[in-house]
Amino acid sequence: MSVKKTIVRYNEGLFQTVEDDIVTEFPLTIYINNEEFATMVCTPAHFEEMVxxxxxxxxxxxxxxxxxxxKIDEEAGFAYIKIDGTINTQRNFSKRFIGSCCGKSRQFYFQNDVQTAKTSTSTVKLTAQQCIKLMEKMQEVSQVFKGTGGVHNAALCTNDEMIVGRADIGRHNALDKLYGHCLLNKIAVRDKVLVFSGRISSEVLTKAAKIGVGIVLSKSAPTELAIELAEDLNITAVGFIRGKSFNVYTHPERIIQEPEE
Incomplete structure (x- = not known):
């Protein structure tokens, strides 16, 4: 998922020619029932899960x-899928729909998000230390990021352990790979936790709702709209997990104190 390139590095007053790891960017075009559906620019790994x-x-x-x-043709960059029935490949996936979410407030969604985003029913709770440990575990295994600094990392976890982690240049792709892994392996997600390296945008939050988790942990910040969506979709959003501190932005009842010894 990375290649070696010769670059010029400047450090403390000196220029030096060195070899550096550069993350790979790859276009994959999806065909459904022989009609072009979408092109994804991604890191070339775990194609089946991502699609x-x-x-x-x-x-x-x-x-x-x-x-x-x-069928994935990795050399040519195509994915060919056959499904029953027909699909409108001319559908406008970027057309916005304005509607009420859980009867609380008006939010902006893509039209397909209205049907696929789920209000969480998760009863999972994490201690503060578990939040910190899960972020540490995801970062420890993020070899592509350590080598290139050019990918987003995402992981699906239990309270204490990381089940699967995925990396990609696209934050949505990393989450799609996790979702695909769950579908392929029939992993129940309602009692799982999503750990993410990047900013919690409204689109990332909506993707988490589609996957079905109830807690999202991030190293970075959420946006205002992401917080509003998390409130409405009953998702606990935790951000700025760095060192021994973090912020809980929504549904703090799922993040609890350490049990007394």
């Missing part, structure tokens, strides 16, 4: 079994 997670998050499928065939 399945993307189609599920867009509402094209709900389960892996709905895909009759899936």
């Amino acid at each position: 399945i997670g993307f189609l599920a998050s867009e509402g094209v499928i709900r389960f892996r079994r709905e895909i009759k065939s899936l």
